[in-house]
Amino acid sequence: MANKINYAFRITHINNISHIAKCGIVKASSPLYDKNFQPIGDSQVINLRKSKVINGYHIGDYIPFYFGPRSPMLYVIQHGYNGVQRVEPEEIVYCVIKLADLIANNIECIFTNGHALNVFTSFYTKGNLVNIDSIVNYDDVYSSQWNLEEDRDLKRRKEAELLIKDDLPAKYIKGYVVYNEKAKQTLIEKGIIGNLIEVRSNYYF
Template identity: 60%
Template sequence: MGKILKYAFRITHIDNIPHILKFGLLLADSSMCDEKFVSIGDPQVINIRKMLMVGGKNLRDYVPFYLGPRTPMLYVIQHGYNGVRRQDPAGIVYCVLRLADLIRDKVDCFFTDGHALSALTKIYEKDRLPEICQIINYDDVYVSQWNNDSDIDLKRRKEAELLIKGDVPPDYIRGYIVYNDDAKEKLKSFGIAEELIVVAPNYYF
């Protein structure tokens, strides 16, 4: 049996975690939004996504997740490129969802075989989610280096996305990945059980 895609990842600033524990992962215009929310994304990309329609769907109505770790966006965030404020890796947390939970509950979502903003990307409705391992190549989304002269499309495929409609309740978050033990201790201070926190510096740059 080949490698199986089991998880979806959303990165956020560690200071957002207390609010996320209470309200979940929210749309930008959610009524439950945190006034003190610390944004770590690319403002230009965020604004484009607010206006973009993909397959007849308005991306502003969906919370996006990546299907693998160590993404090009994380690289930009950690290094402060493209006008994005540089973030220390210890301040970045992965919130982890299980695809099996979304399939079980028939959560309203869709997924893509590459970056959602690319014209080359195809979208797949929620009824195809059980087939995701046949559609998305595990090695593509988990690859560490995406600049490949023999495969110039790899970076697009690396950024395959799962997009969930509406706010995502906190019960769907099955675990957290952090950079080091200091970040782990901070999450524990928020009331998160130790067994739900994984220290994985290899998921960062």
């Protein structure tokens, strides 16, 4: 039986977890936005997304998630490439949400079959989320490599995105993934229940 895409992941700095656990995953424009939010990622890409309107969607207005771990962006963040500040893996946390919860509660979202800024990528409405496994390939988004000579499009497909329109309350976060036991202990000290935290070093580089 083929694996199914059941979850979506958003990576964040460990210092943001206390606020996320209380207020949820919120937009930069939200009244709940954390004034002490510690960003990770490529600021150039983030700014580009703010200015992009694709298929009528203002990409920067959405909160992006990936459907699998070990994204190319995580690789850049861990290694500090392209002018991106390097972040140690134990300082990066995955917030994990369940697609079934979004469907059941009619959460406003769209999703893609590849990186949202790529011209070859298609966009889908929330009504298609129940059919995600016929649109996004599990093996693509969970692939540990993406620069394959025989499949030049894999990197784009691996970066398929779930884009959530509004602030997502903390109750939708079903768990957290961290790099090691030290990071797990840090989350516990921040008030996260231990059985909600999974240590998976293979989700990192």
